[in-house]
Amino acid sequence: MHISNGIINGPVAGVFAALALAALSFCVLRGRRDLDDRLAPMAGLVAAFIFAVQMLNFPIFTAGVSGHLLGGALAALLVGPWVGALCVAVVLVVQALVFGDGGVAMLGLNITNMALIGTAAAYLLIAGLLRVLPRTPFGLSVTAFVSALVSVVVASQGFVLQYWLGGTTDLGGNLAGLAGTMAGFHLLIGIGEGLITATTVATVAKVRPDLVYALRALKPATPATVPAVGGAR
Amino acid sequence: MRNRTWGFVAVGLLVALLLAGVVSSYASSHPDGLDSALLKGCTVDAEGEITGGSCPAQQEKEHEVGGPLADYGIAGIDNDFLSTALSGVLGVLLTFVVGGGVFWLLRRRGPAGSGDAGEAARDDRQPAGTTG
Numbered sequence: 001m002h003i004s005n006g007i008i009n010g011p012v013a014g015v016f017a018a019l020a021l022a023a024l025s026f027c028v029l030r031g032r033r034d035l036d037d038r039l040a041p042m043a044g045l046v047a048a049f050i051f052a053v054q055m056l057n058f059p060i061f062t063a064g065v066s067g068h069l070l071g072g073a074l075a076a077l078l079v080g081p082w083v084g085a086l087c088v089a090v091v092l093v094v095q096a097l098v099f100g101d102g103g104v105a106m107l108g109l110n111i112t113n114m115a116l117i118g119t120a121a122a123y124l125l126i127a128g129l130l131r132v133l134p135r136t137p138f139g140l141s142v143t144a145f146v147s148a149l150v151s152v153v154v155a156s157q158g159f160v161l162q163y164w165l166g167g168t169t170d171l172g173g174n175l176a177g178l179a180g181t182m183a184g185f186h187l188l189i190g191i192g193e194g195l196i197t198a199t200t201v202a203t204v205a206k207v208r209p210d211l212v213y214a215l216r217a218l219k220p221a222t223p224a225t226v227p228a229v230g231g232a233r
Numbered sequence: 234m235r236n237r238t239w240g241f242v243a244v245g246l247l248v249a250l251l252l253a254g255v256v257s258s259y260a261s262s263h264p265d266g267l268d269s270a271l272l273k274g275c276t277v278d279a280e281g282e283i284t285g286g287s288c289p290a291q292q293e294k295e296h297e298v299g300g301p302l303a304d305y306g307i308a309g310i311d312n313d314f315l316s317t318a319l320s321g322v323l324g325v326l327l328t329f330v331v332g333g334g335v336f337w338l339l340r341r342r343g344p345a346g347s348g349d350a351g352e353a354a355r356d357d358r359q360p361a362g363t364t365g
Contacts (some may be wrong), residue, residue: 001267006294028339035340038238044333045245051328052253055305055321057261065269066261083336090332099324100296100303159267169289178289181273185266208241 002102012166017108031082047087060188067189072118073148080213081123088115113158122151130218141198148197149190156186253321
């Protein structure tokens with residue numbers, strides 16, 4: 001979902017670049033509270049893993065359209081929302097500067113959609129779902145699937161907002177058409193995102209539950225008599 | 234404890250390298266959801282070039298940097314599999330070094346409540362920025 005140069009005009013791209021820079025600075029401030037000797041290498045791994053999986057475009061059963069992981073939900077689950085947004089941002093910067101994927105002038109827009117909106121939407125859902133769903137592998141998988149799916153659709157609407165503000169082609173007032181197309185495609189892509197996120201997080205939770213940030217940080221709504229999985233810190 | 238985390242990271246990195254270095258060659262080459270949405274209204278040929286109609290993607294401009302690794306290949310390597318695989322491996326390592334390095338520098342130091350302060354001091358001799 002990387003925006004190429006020329007799709008959104010310069011002034012709007014500039015405003016979003018400033019917005020993204022401010023938000024990422026805040027993520028650094030808040031994320032430092034989470035970043036200890038265990039989380040730092042894990043965050044590097046999460047960034048590298050997201051880069052790898054973003055290369056794996058999958059078909060979405062609509063002729064000629066593919067999708068790939070955005071990674072916001074995965075990062076939020078494994079390293080938390082603040083460091084997670086930074087992980088996705090690192091991937092987007094590397095992709096724009098080295099791999100020609102997403103214009104450098106569009107970086108603020110892309111970081112806003114995929115790193116900030118995607119991760120924030122995912123973590124809000126994760127925080128809600130993990131408190132009400134049972135602390136079982138199934139509960140964690142459902143949380144991962146739903147939060148990943150919804151975060152992709154919400155992120156796609158971030159682009160629609162940006163296009164409304166500064167799109168370079170006049171859609172003839174048919175912004176709703178673009179919004180609908182984006183939502184439809186990304187609902188299907190979101191299913192793929194949900195499956196990848198749930199599989200990955202369930203695997204990490206099985207091997208090393210203490211490395212899943214969401215299980216450490218979010219306590220169940222009703223105080224359980226048994227300590228939460230990986231709750232010791 | 235600390236060594237176990239680094240062990241997990243090493244295994245995870247290996248998985249990422251396999252995905253980017255091997256599986257990536259089997260990825261779909263169709264335009265993604267955003268690019269497809271922006272092509273609505275235009276007709277495209279087999280190479281994905283716009284042949285007619287009117288759509289937002291027509292306004293697309295060249296990337297500012299490009300570079301030898303642009304579009305997840307390596308300039309000068311004709312073998313598609315090798316080109317994609319090597320660019321993927323380089324990308325994973327680069328992302329890990331940049332990301333890991335930044336996060337390692339940003340991390341909280343000193344006693345963090347639990348008894349891993351001594352281990353933190355010991356770990357200072359291996360900054361992530363020098364790996365890879």
